[in-house]
Amino acid sequence: MKIGDLEKKLGYAPLWEGYEDREVLDGYTSDLLSDVMGNAPDESVLITIQAHKNTVAVATLAGINAIVLSNNRPAPDEMIEAAREEGIAVFRAGDNQFTASWRIHELLSR
Amino acid sequence: MNALRLINDDTPSFVLEMIFQLKVKDVMTRDLMTADRQTSLRSIQHMMKAKAVTGIPIEENKRLFGIISLEDIIRALEGGYIDDPAEQRMTRNLIVLEEDMPLSFAINYMDKYRYGRFPVLNIRKELVGIITSRDIINKLLMRINEEMTQLEDKLVREPDHTMDSYHKTFICHRFDFENAGRASTEIKKYLKGLDLDRKLIRRAAVASYELEINLVVHSQGGTLMFEAENDRIRLIASDQGPGIADVDEVMKEGFSTANDWIRSLGFGAGMGLPNVKRVSDVFSIKSRPGVGTTVLSEIAIKKGESDEDR
Incomplete structure (x- = not known):
């Protein structure tokens, strides 16, 4: 799947426009940054409620391409700014983590 | 001298250097609140309260005549002469600093004379500022902070x-x-x-x-x-x-x-x-x-x- 599918097929709202529409190969769901850092696969989408600038830092380091903030968690401006700088797409989803993970898994296995 | 020795023993040498490099005029407060000789102690008390200061130099045309401190005011209230003019009750034997003296002198003086503040005169003996221990601490902290920032930048950028x-x-x-x-x-x-x-x-x-x-x-x-x-x-x-x-x-x-x-x-x-x-x-x-x-x-x-x- 492509990052853009999160927007087009699942209706998640991008928090900044103009991200590079890269391929996403895998997904990971966690709110613990060390867990993400240690275990999230490369080129993946991270599903989390951790709406914080540090999440962007971890995503950058771990090679994560996109972040989905579940349960409509609002993202602070500084997080969006950091994500824009690092070129990491961020989406807000109305789904909870379970549902978002399930729906994204569907797209990944198509 | 105790203050200087303390600083010498326990802090990096740049703090000591700072004390010698900085001059009294770099640290003193220039924005002065003064009164003339005829001002009543009561008015001076109100000035102190309004500006949250504890000492008012008595000055006319930049010539310093004395100083009224918070202690003088307290004594005036106790003694019932709060409406007297400053001239009659001010401290006249003043210890003053010159603006070009190194800061070390000011620290030294505070230790030696146990005053919380010293009026500062320029070379023409005109009142140009006042220096308190608070001014000194603030300035030193600011300088240490600047030094630290520079030190960190140097480490990170090298x-x-x-x-x-x-x-x-x-x-x-x-x-x-x-x-x-x-x-x-x-x-x-x-x-x-x-x-x-x-x-x-x-x-x-x-x-x-x-x-x-x-x-x-x-x-x-x-x-x-x-x-x-x-x-x-x-x-x-x-x-x-x-x-x-x-x-x-x-x-x-x-x-x-x-x-x-x-x-x-x-x-x-x-x-x-x-x-x-x-x-x-x-x-x-x-x-x-x-x-x-x-x-x-x-x-x-x-x-x-x-x-x-x-």
């Missing part, structure tokens, strides 16, 4: 870059979540430029990030040193405390001392050090409670062959 080795030291402050991850991001960008195996870069990123976050979350502050040589990447995190009582315990996955608000930021999973160990080829941790902790992580660079999955 990479020692040669053909086959590179090293850089990053400073990590306690609870500085704003900048947490910055050192690791820079390290990762540098390694990407070396065209190394992706997995190897990921391992180095995991190690540097966890070490950096540990410094921010758990230490009083410290440094993360990064070195890249031909055959290895080396990371050394050292801090100035608090130290770890039981090193074996912190190496267990899931053990964490992080409090709730740190956990709410997504940290404190109890995976930090185990993560570092897992991605390292060489790992060691040394800690002494009350002294500090040093963690070493080395990752071997094997050129030409693909790095095994970790």
